[in-house]
Amino acid sequence: xxxxILDMAMSLDGFAADRxxxxxxxxxxxxxxxxxxxxxxxxxxxxxxxxxxxxxxGDFTGYEHQQPIFVLTHQPPQTPARGLTFTFVTDxxxxxxxxxxxxxxxxxxxxxxxSVAQQMLRHGLLDEIWxxxxxxxxxxxxxxFDHLDYxxxxxxxxxxxxxxxxxxxxxxxxxxxxxGTPATKGHSS
Amino acid sequence: MADxVIELSMSLDGFIAGPxxxxEHPLGKRGGEHLFDWYLSGSxxxxxxTMFKPEGANRAAVDEMYAxxxxxxxxxxxxxxxxxxxxxxxxxxxxxxxxxxxxPSNPPKGKSKLNFVTDGIESAIDQARSAAGExxxxxxxxxxxxxxxxxxxxxxxxxxxxxxVLLGGGVRLLDGLDVRRVTLVAGPVAVSSSVTHLxxxxxxx
Numbered sequence: 001x002x003x004x005i006l007d008m009a010m011s012l013d014g015f016a017a018d019r020x021x022x023x024x025x026x027x028x029x030x031x032x033x034x035x036x037x038x039x040x041x042x043x044x045x046x047x048x049x050x051x052x053x054x055x056x057x058g059d060f061t062g063y064e065h066q067q068p069i070f071v072l073t074h075q076p077p078q079t080p081a082r083g084l085t086f087t088f089v090t091d092x093x094x095x096x097x098x099x100x101x102x103x104x105x106x107x108x109x110x111x112x113x114x115s116v117a118q119q120m121l122r123h124g125l126l127d128e129i130w131x132x133x134x135x136x137x138x139x140x141x142x143x144x145f146d147h148l149d150y151x152x153x154x155x156x157x158x159x160x161x162x163x164x165x166x167x168x169x170x171x172x173x174x175x176x177x178x179x180g181t182p183a184t185k186g187h188s189s
Numbered sequence: 190m191a192d193x194v195i196e197l198s199m200s201l202d203g204f205i206a207g208p209x210x211x212x213e214h215p216l217g218k219r220g221g222e223h224l225f226d227w228y229l230s231g232s233x234x235x236x237x238x239t240m241f242k243p244e245g246a247n248r249a250a251v252d253e254m255y256a257x258x259x260x261x262x263x264x265x266x267x268x269x270x271x272x273x274x275x276x277x278x279x280x281x282x283x284x285x286x287x288x289x290x291x292x293p294s295n296p297p298k299g300k301s302k303l304n305f306v307t308d309g310i311e312s313a314i315d316q317a318r319s320a321a322g323e324x325x326x327x328x329x330x331x332x333x334x335x336x337x338x339x340x341x342x343x344x345x346x347x348x349x350x351x352x353x354v355l356l357g358g359g360v361r362l363l364d365g366l367d368v369r370r371v372t373l374v375a376g377p378v379a380v381s382s383s384v385t386h387l388x389x390x391x392x393x394x
Contacts, residue, residue, distance in 0.1 A: 012349070012373060012389065013363035014203040121355070131201070135373035135389055137339070139366040145202030148357035152220030155201065155353040160380040167378050169385060171201070171353055 002104050003127040004047075004097055006111045006120065007039055008144055009166075011134050015141035016114045021051075024134055035161075035168040039130060040064055044107025045100040047072060047089075047120075052113040053081070060084040065110060068103040070096045072116055093119045114144045121148060126173045129155065133167040191318055192325045195335050196254060196348040197362060198224040198384070204359040205332060215270050223354045227384035239279065246379035250350065250386050255280055259324025260317035262310075264334035265289035273297040280327075284320045286313045288334055310337040332362050340367045344391055347373070351385040 008016055009024040016024055046065045050073040056063060060083030068085045076088035087103075089096040093116070100109040111120055120126045131144075156172035199205050205224065207217025216222050228251070231244030236255060243251045261283055268287045276299020278285050284302040292305035302320075306313040317326045328338050338344050376388035 012347070012387075013366060014361075018370070129201075133387070135375040137363065137366055137368050137371040137373065139368040139370070145355060148202060148355055151357055152207070152223070153355040153357070154220075154223060155355065157353045157380060157382060157385060160378050160385045162375055162378050165375045167375060167385075167387060169201075169351070 002044065002101055002106055002108050004101075004109045004111060004120070004125055005039065005043070005128040005130055006117050006126050007036075007130045007132075008112070008114070008117060009132040009134055010144045011136050011138045011141075013137045013139065014143050014145060015138045016144040017142040018138050019140040021142065024136075024138075034163060035130065035132070035170075036064070039108075039110060042108045043067060043110040044104025045070065046110045046112055047093075047096045047100050047116060048111070049073070049113035049116040050075075051115065053086075056081060058082060065112075067110075068100070070100045070103075072096045072119070093123050093125055097125050114142055114146070117144065118147050121145075121153065121173075124175070128158070129169075129171040129173060131169040131171075133169055135165050135167075191259070191321050191323065192345040193314055193318070193328060193338070193343055194258070194325050194346045194348060195328050195338070195344055196258075196350075197330060197335070198227070198350040198352055199362050200224060200352050200354045200356045200359075202355045202357065203361050203363060204356040205330060205362045207356050207359040210270065210360060212270055212272065217356070217359045219358070220354060220356050221359060224350075224352045226352065227350060227381060230381060230383045244381075246381045246386060247384065249379070250348075254327075257325050258327040259283060259321030261285045261327045261329045262313050262317050262334065262338070263287050263329045264331045265291075266333070267329065267331045273303060274301060275299055276303065277301050283327075284317070285329075286317045286320070288313050288337075310334065310341055311343065314338065314343050330362075332360050332364065335362060336365050339363075339371075346391065347387075347389045349387045349389075351387055353384070 045068045047070045053071045058081045070087045080086040158170040160169050207219040207221030209218040227247045228241045230247050231242045276297035278301040282300035286304045372392040373389035379386040
């Protein structure tokens with residue numbers, strides 16, 4: 001069964017991008033990070049927010065995830081970006097995940113972007129969280145785990161290792177039952 | 190020279206206590222206790238006579254804490270929340286330097302020397318360094334003291350025990366940092382089912 005995986009870089013103080021909205025780690029610095037290649041191999045589709053989409057400035061040629069991309073946005077652009085197939089999802093995060101899973105053909109769905117990540121967490125849609133923890137304190141910027149004021153979520157640590165100073169962390173997200181007690185999902189990771 | 194170290198358990202979303210921390214709920218009211226699940230991951234009390242039961246990599250982390258630190262620096266709020274450790278700090282009854290504007294008139298009596306420092310974080314760390322001798326200085330929190338120490342460039346190392354939980358609110362550790370970009374050097378990482386132990390050295394400019 002295909003898993004929904006959040007994949008983000010984060011500074012030790014919790015930011016996904018600095019105060020100038022520059023993404024924490026450019027892809028060029030990630031060459032050789034094995035965890036990223038594993039993820040690219042596993043993924044069949046990606047869901048991202050409008051901010052991440054706009055950061056590519058209209059051209060996804062050479063983007064790491066060469067897959068169908070589902071962009072969660074209230075206002076689809078008039079002309080989609082070049083390089084990949086885009087679907088603009090305006091109704092709900094659930095709908096984006098449903099459509100991405102269908103497109104992924106049994107492979108996994110990668111989730112990209114802080115705002116989308118927060119929406120997915122609030123709706124209990126993530127199966128795994130992959131964090132590339134970057135050894136830097138930024139002091140300010142765009143927080144990855146913010147606005148999560150719905151109570152706690154216990155995670156299951158799956159793996160951690162260091163690659164050239166970047167710590168690759170992987171966690172499983174247990175299903176939350178309506179009563180709020182976690183049950184194990186039993187996905188493999 | 191002795192190192193000045195931040196050593197704390199933190200949730201993946203950056204909190205060292207859940208919302209509503211007070212004397213009755215030192216780790217907050219909503220899941221904060223999971224920050225320290227790793228202290229209780231085993232079955233045998235360790236060090237003997239304490240309430241801790243760490244195992245494997247977790248035991249090594251606790252052992253390092255007991256072996257390494259000769260003095261602790263703490264904020265007044267932390268002091269109040271833990272009732273001044275009843276006068277005896279759990280780690281080797283080490284001396285504690287408490288940053289406060291108004292020293293309490295009647296601090297608890299125990300085996301630790303409790304020192305109240307009124308002239309700032311730099312002074313507190315200097316005094317702790319002298320008291321620690323060959324050993325390192327532990328900046329124990331709360332978050333505000335940690336932030337002051339980081340902003341003043343007084344920290345050599347961060348040891349973060351990253352707990353696998355999203356608390357969604359509470360006391361954020363690395364917040365309000367007045368830094369542009371501090372590069373860290375990642376040390377070894379040790380994983381257990383209840384926590385990931387991370388170590389970073391602060392790169393000096």
